[in-house]
Amino acid sequence: MTNELDEQKIVAQLKDPIEAELGFRSLIGTYKERLYWHIRRIVLIHEDTDDVLQDVFVKVYKNIHSFKEESSLYTWIYRIATNEALSHKKRMQRKWEGMSQSVEEASAQDLKADPYFSGDDAQLALKLAIDSLPEKQMLVFNMKYFQQLKYDEMSSILNTSVGALKASYHHAVKKIEAFIKNEEYG
Amino acid sequence: MDKEHIHNEGFQVPEGYFEQLESSVLGRLDEGMEVPEGYFENIEDRIVSKVKPQRTISISRYLSWSAAAVILLSLGFWTFSSNNQGRDETLMVAMADEDVYLDYLLDNPEELESLDLSPFLDDSMNELDDETMIEFLDESEFDLEDLESLI
Incomplete structure (x- = not known):
């Protein structure tokens, strides 16, 4: 989590036409890795992640004046990144469906073909299991298991109660276990 | 617990451990996901160039x-x-x-x-x-x- 003072400084710079570029560079430097991995775990492919990540930063830059500072910058950016990544994923799914391809198979093929995925069978199975989850469960599982975010942080990013998030995580873990067992023995 | 006391415990961490900690936690190499070499180093320039007005074209x-x-x-x-x-x-x-x-x-x-x-x-x-x-x-x-x- 970024220091609140750092965040305020970045926002002030971004809103000042003279300092905007400096602020933009700090913004990217501060969030690039966290956002990259957040997006990557949703869209899976490196090239797609790169596109979405750039779009997210450009969107933040262009819309900074509509950021009301009621939530933290971190929360706001994570929300934008989540929405952009999910939109990208849906576009891909529509494209595959339009080509009469199974979404699961197309997603698996793409991941295997990504030169920046070097996972073994178990890692591939885990990614595909997560990918098969309903949207919210997928987000919660990634944010909890890999990013190790706290439930209250997730709650403000996803605008969902902590109780509902805990339930989603629980369901996600059960489904992933079942998915992987099915892959192994099914 | 003061700083002195920590030192006296004899615990050590590998050199550069805390510098790399963040990216290793975030990156989770055990996920099998990688990024191109140097990807994060030049990303600022690439993104900033997207929001700058374009000027030098005839x-x-x-x-x-x-x-x-x-x-x-x-x-x-x-x-x-x-x-x-x-x-x-x-x-x-x-x-x-x-x-x-x-x-x-x-x-x-x-x-x-x-x-x-x-x-x-x-x-x-x-x-x-x-x-x-x-x-x-x-x-x-x-x-x-x-x-x-x-x-």
Whole structure:
């Protein structure tokens, strides 16, 4: 989590036409890795992640004046990144469906073909299991298991109660276990 | 617990451990996901260049005068709007957004004929050199991509 003072400084710079570029560079430097991995775990492919990540930063830059500072910058950016990544994923799914391809198979093929995925069978199975989850469960599982975010942080990013998030995580873990067992023995 | 006390415990961490901690936690190499070498190092420049106005292109090479007239008109739509108060509602709505208005003009070329071109078509137009043209387009923050799509 970024220091609140750092965040305020970045926002002030971004809103000042003279300092905007400096602020933009700090913004990217501060969030690039966290956002990259957040997006990557949703869209899976490196090239797609790169596109979405750039779009997210450009969107933040262009819309900074509509950021009301009621939530933290971190929360706001994570929300934008989540929405952009999910939109990208849906576009891909529509494209595959339009080509009469199974979404699961197309997603698996793409991941295997990504030169920046070097996972073994178990890692591939885990990614595909997560990918098969309903949207919210997928987000919660990634944010909890890999990013190790706290439930209250997730709650403000996803605008969902902590109780509902805990339930989603629980369901996600059960489904992933079942998915992987099915892959192994099914 | 004070700092001195921690040192006396004899615990050590590998060199650079805390520097690498963040990226290893975030990256989770055990996920099998990698990024190209140096990816995170130059990403600032790549993204910043996307929001900077583009300046160093010789526009006149690509630009026919007819396309230039359309662009100048779209940029100068404020002038136009003050002279055409009786226009129908569709046009007024279209004019609310410069891009939409440009599209409108491209779809309705007949509108071009009824516009007052005099602010743009005086004698100085013939002497408009590349530099003046670039300066004008620069000042008006016209996006090169839009420009190229017209040609």
